[in-house]
Each structure stands twice: as C-alpha cells, then as structure tokens.
Amino acid sequence: MSLRVESAHKTFRAHSGARVVALDGVDVTAADDELLVVVGPSGSGKSTLLRAVAGLETLDAGRVVIGDRDVTGVPAARRDVAMVFQEGALFPHLSVAANIGIGERARGGRRRDVDVRVREVAGALGVEHLLRRMPGELSGGERQRVALARVLVRAPAVCLLDEPLASVDAELRLRMRGEIRAVQRSLGVPMVHVTHDQFEAMAMGDRVAVMDGGRVLQCDRPEMVYDRPATTAVARIVGPLPMNLLPAAVGVVVGIRPERVRLRVGEEDEGGAGRIGSVISVEPAGEECLVRVLADGELLARLPWPAAPKVGERVSVAWRPEDEHHFDAATGRRR
Numbered sequence: 001m002s003l004r005v006e007s008a009h010k011t012f013r014a015h016s017g018a019r020v021v022a023l024d025g026v027d028v029t030a031a032d033d034e035l036l037v038v039v040g041p042s043g044s045g046k047s048t049l050l051r052a053v054a055g056l057e058t059l060d061a062g063r064v065v066i067g068d069r070d071v072t073g074v075p076a077a078r079r080d081v082a083m084v085f086q087e088g089a090l091f092p093h094l095s096v097a098a099n100i101g102i103g104e105r106a107r108g109g110r111r112r113d114v115d116v117r118v119r120e121v122a123g124a125l126g127v128e129h130l131l132r133r134m135p136g137e138l139s140g141g142e143r144q145r146v147a148l149a150r151v152l153v154r155a156p157a158v159c160l161l162d163e164p165l166a167s168v169d170a171e172l173r174l175r176m177r178g179e180i181r182a183v184q185r186s187l188g189v190p191m192v193h194v195t196h197d198q199f200e201a202m203a204m205g206d207r208v209a210v211m212d213g214g215r216v217l218q219c220d221r222p223e224m225v226y227d228r229p230a231t232t233a234v235a236r237i238v239g240p241l242p243m244n245l246l247p248a249a250v251g252v253v254v255g256i257r258p259e260r261v262r263l264r265v266g267e268e269d270e271g272g273a274g275r276i277g278s279v280i281s282v283e284p285a286g287e288e289c290l291v292r293v294l295a296d297g298e299l300l301a302r303l304p305w306p307a308a309p310k311v312g313e314r315v316s317v318a319w320r321p322e323d324e325h326h327f328d329a330a331t332g333r334r335r
C-alpha cells in the first residue's frame, strides 16, 4: 500500500505564545516497497512529518492517505502504521522474544508461527542471541534493534523510522542498514526513514526528501539530490560535507563539493576556475583531511591525508569546470 501526504500544514504554539511553523505545505509519497529517506537540519519538520503520518500529531490542513484510505482523521491505533523512535520503547516486564512477537500475538497469530517469524527477524537484525533476555539487560543499541525487529516482524501498512540507528556503533550501522533494506523489501511496505547520517541516506534511500523550514526542497533519487541539487540549500544539506558556495559573476553563485577541490602548495593559479588562498586549518579525518582555505571567502577541501598542506601556506585552489554547480544568487535555484 502506498503512502501519500498532501499539502500538510502544522503550526505549533510554543509556551511563550510564539507560533512555530513545523510543516509548511509538505507533499511526499512513498510507493509500495519504496524506502523514502528524509534528511534536513534540526528543526526542519522531519519528526513532525512522521508523527503526522502515524497519527500522533493532527494536521492543521492537508491529508494523509494510505493506499486508497484517507486516514487524516483516523486515530493512531487504527492506522496500521508502525513507528520506531530514536529511543525504541520496550515493555520492561516482557522478554525480548515476547516484545518482538507481541503485535503478532495480539493479532491472533499462532505461537509456533510467531516464534518462527520472531527468530527470522531477530536473526536478520543480529539479536537472536538476546531473545531470552529482559529489556533492562540490553545496551542502547541492542534495545534499538529489538524495537526495529518488533516493527519488522509483521507487515504494517506503513513503516516509519525516526533515527533508529542513532545509538548503534558504526560497524553495526553499516550491517543493519542492509538488513533493514532486505526485510523492508521482503515485506513490501512503504518505509519513511529519518536520518542525520548522510551515508545512510545515500545508501538506503530509493529517494531522498530534503527538508528545511517545514518544506520539502527536493525529493529525488539519492544521486540526483547529490549531483544535481535543486537549490543552494539542498547543496548545503546533502552530502557528507556542505557544498562550498562562492559568489562568481554578477547574479551567479558557484558551488563546488569539498571532495572536488584541488589544492597545490606554492604554485600560482593554474588558470581556469582557480584562485589563490592561504590555509587556515587542517583537520585530520582518517585517510583524509579537511582543509580550510581563505581565498576570496572561506572554502573547504577534502584531500588525501598525505597531501595535506600546512597551516599558513599559500596554495592555489582549483577544480574541474565540469565539477561546478551554478545557482542563481537571488533565488538560490539551480541554473
């Protein structure tokens, strides 16, 4: 069953009386077996969008449609939407196995069938060895995986994940994103996944919705939002590092990804798009380093670590013309 959110508006009134626009006309869809990733800065409306789909937040205007059923006025419990939060909540007095199987059992599933399915999903998410433990005996990351297993053990109409991997270590995250993808495909349900992890967004999403200020700025395949950002805001939000945005000709802003910037020490401008600058900081990042250069404004370059220039050195800054993105300076839109 597909998910459709149409013209969703939501304004909160803070204690101070101030109005906060959390959703400002959001349209998104997720097809039957599609995984839609939502990215955006803190406060951009991602959780509000998920909570509105789940029925935990009522919209001021707009609709939520699941399959051909308009669920806008339907209470959360009757939407058949499963949601995993940043801190997956478990029933403390039930074992891990019982926690994972509780929904299926409540729905009248036979114990034997439910046990088999619980074991399958627990295996896929690497928590099979924890099935007999109690939630209080788990680490944060383990609890999170159990909460995920509980959602994935049955096929809800829609599955929502709000940063479920935030407290999981890097190696496990890498494995789990593949597992989540596989389980989701086998269930054939639309999944909406909020993450701050750019690699996760690129790796997992069939499409990525980029949000800012309660709006969806662009919604497209991961390679499109990365290679052809629709606006300067998208260019700053998507990618492991924000895109450098440099004023160029009148009315034009040139965008260049830090990983596409080339620096040469002690040489003059190579010509073309280059400029001269001086290094203001060098930050090691494993095999690579991040170099900040002052050259008609500040610019970030990601370079292989051995190639790092030193702080204070003069460098020529260059990039290939085909790596440039051009935006309209007034509107921020891609030209």
Ligand SMILES: Nc1ncnc2c1ncn2[C@@H]1O[C@H](COP(=O)(O)OP(=O)(O)OP(=O)(O)O)[C@@H](O)[C@H]1O
Pocket: 012, 013, 014, 020, 021, 022, 040, 041, 042, 043, 044, 045, 046, 047, 048, 049
């Ligand atoms: N119950 C509430 N009362 C008042 N304001 C709220 C409430 N919930 C959310 N907001 C505000 O609405 C805006 C959107 O919040 P939301 O939680 O959807 O953002 P987010 O993109 O999920 O952020 P984060 O990445 O930090 O989780 C924010 O400005 C937030 O402060």
